[in-house]
Amino acid sequence: MRTGLLSLLLAAIALLAVPAQTFSAKTVVVDAGHGGQDPGAIGVNGLYEKSVNLDVAQKLKEQLIQRGYEVVMTRTADEYLSLAQRVEQTNAAQPSLFVSVHANSHPNPNVSGSLVLYYDSDYPQDSYPASEAMAKLSPESKKLANLVLKNIISETGFADKGIVPSAAYVIRMGQVPSILVETAFLSHSGDAARLSDSPVRQKLADGIAKGIAAYLPLPDLFPDLADHWAREAVLRLKDKGLVEGIFNRYEPDRAVTRAEWLALSDRLFKFADRLHAADAPDTGYPDTTTPKEQKKAETSLPTDQTEAAQAPSSPPELPESASQGQASPLAQTPPTWANRSAVQSETTAAPKPASRTPSPGQPQSFKDLPKSHWAYETFQNAVRLGYMNGYEDGTIRPDQPITRGEVTALLERMTADAGNSPPWTGPADFTDVPLKHWASGPIYRMKQQGIITGVTDKTFAPDKKMTRAEMAALMDRYVAAPK
Numbered sequence: 001m002r003t004g005l006l007s008l009l010l011a012a013i014a015l016l017a018v019p020a021q022t023f024s025a026k027t028v029v030v031d032a033g034h035g036g037q038d039p040g041a042i043g044v045n046g047l048y049e050k051s052v053n054l055d056v057a058q059k060l061k062e063q064l065i066q067r068g069y070e071v072v073m074t075r076t077a078d079e080y081l082s083l084a085q086r087v088e089q090t091n092a093a094q095p096s097l098f099v100s101v102h103a104n105s106h107p108n109p110n111v112s113g114s115l116v117l118y119y120d121s122d123y124p125q126d127s128y129p130a131s132e133a134m135a136k137l138s139p140e141s142k143k144l145a146n147l148v149l150k151n152i153i154s155e156t157g158f159a160d161k162g163i164v165p166s167a168a169y170v171i172r173m174g175q176v177p178s179i180l181v182e183t184a185f186l187s188h189s190g191d192a193a194r195l196s197d198s199p200v201r202q203k204l205a206d207g208i209a210k211g212i213a214a215y216l217p218l219p220d221l222f223p224d225l226a227d228h229w230a231r232e233a234v235l236r237l238k239d240k241g242l243v244e245g246i247f248n249r250y251e252p253d254r255a256v257t258r259a260e261w262l263a264l265s266d267r268l269f270k271f272a273d274r275l276h277a278a279d280a281p282d283t284g285y286p287d288t289t290t291p292k293e294q295k296k297a298e299t300s301l302p303t304d305q306t307e308a309a310q311a312p313s314s315p316p317e318l319p320e321s322a323s324q325g326q327a328s329p330l331a332q333t334p335p336t337w338a339n340r341s342a343v344q345s346e347t348t349a350a351p352k353p354a355s356r357t358p359s360p361g362q363p364q365s366f367k368d369l370p371k372s373h374w375a376y377e378t379f380q381n382a383v384r385l386g387y388m389n390g391y392e393d394g395t396i397r398p399d400q401p402i403t404r405g406e407v408t409a410l411l412e413r414m415t416a417d418a419g420n421s422p423p424w425t426g427p428a429d430f431t432d433v434p435l436k437h438w439a440s441g442p443i444y445r446m447k448q449q450g451i452i453t454g455v456t457d458k459t460f461a462p463d464k465k466m467t468r469a470e471m472a473a474l475m476d477r478y479v480a481a482p483k
């Protein structure tokens with residue numbers, strides 16, 4: 001079995017190259033009107049427009065993110081921004097579209113309802129010229145305005161005041177289709193009362209989001225991969241049941257956690273089957289890993305990784321982590337991977353995994369791996385198989401990011417017999433992977449075999465966190481390799 005796996009490895013498993021990072025999804029700028037010293041309109045019930053705007057904008061942001069859009073907010077607090085600053089922020093975000101959220105006011109207290117403003121080059125105002133781009137975008141902005149208004153009306157039941165050509169600054173000076181939503185009239189007692197009601201604000205946000213989705217549709221599955229370089233790879237793996245999203249998102253540019261990497265490896269290599277194969281001849285132990293347990297170990301990625309789920313909007317990591325002052329877990333302690341004794345592993349053959357394999361019935365205890373952890377069984381099996389060890393401080397760090405170096409070493413460990421991992425004696429082409437690097441063996445062997453490449457010709461970035469997109473690309477290559 002091991003020989004077969006090794007040949008698979010040699011066949012061209014994996015690609016650790018990092019293609020140019022591209023913006024992964026359609027971005028919407030959400031602008032909450034007014035703020036700080038500028039309250040906007042003040043309602044007949046005392047409600048401040050700036051507060052309603054911000055709450056609706058934040059609810060809209062949540063709606064859009066759930067649908068798979070990237071969202072940039074011009075403000076997230078009660079602060080003053082000039083109109084020019086809002087447009088500058090918008091241009092800098094290079095979004096697909098811009099939506100500004102306001103509430104209206106009219107001298108006549110009987111005027112009520114929703115309306116949506118957009119710039120229309122058929123109704124130019126000489127004193128308020130539009131940007132060159134916006135003048136040409138009128139048909140797009142108008143289409144967006146119509147779709148958003150229609151959905152607001154159907155969600156909220158506010159009176160339909162129609163779409164209105166306007167020279168308002170924020171919808172006139174930008175570079176992308178732009179609208180300004182006047183949700184309802186704070187000068188109207190009925191509208192104002194409804195605007196103070198959180199469920200109504202939610203309906204407003206839902207309506208605006210539906211309108212945006214109608215204008216700018218995203219794929220149903222993993223919309224955050226819409227234009228991503230790794231989309232095809234992820235979808236192939238999804239087809240095979242090897243990867244899962246988080247809700248409906250894949251979060252391609254988020255660092256993959258050790259648990260996520262291990263879960264994917266387990267789905268592919270079937271740790272429980274390997275344990276069974278390894279144990280049965282020697283011990284005659286009954287297989288303690290029942291099919292049910294294995295199923296549990298292979299369950300999909302967690303849906304409640306709040307910590308991880310909040311990370312995704314951070315920009316993709318550059319090969320910097322070594323110099324960032326954030327020490328790799330492997331730099332502080334002996335290698336995570338079983339049988340690898342840091343530098344020593346370069347000069348001595350690693351012992352057989354079995355020599356450290358606890359008996360199947362005795363799970364190891366790690367401080368940060370409670371039985372309730374979604375990947376508990378997977379980690380236990382990986383430890384039993386000798387793929388992974390805990391750290392000296394008694395942790396195994398399931399929810400920490402995993403680095404490119406760690407993945408490379410672990411993949412070799414899972415695909416090759418430990419005895420087939422001799423020290424590497426050179427050449428050491430990557431300036432950041434000297435021979436004494438703990439993972440130089442796996443890295444240079446896989447490079448030699450054409451399995452991985454560096455982030456540049458000269459660097460591998462072994463301490464860089466692997467992203468979920470890179471994980472998918474790597475496994476896609478592995479799965480596609482001739483068997």
Ligand SMILES: [Zn+2]
Pocket residue numbers: 033034040041049102103
């Ligand atoms: Zn306003």
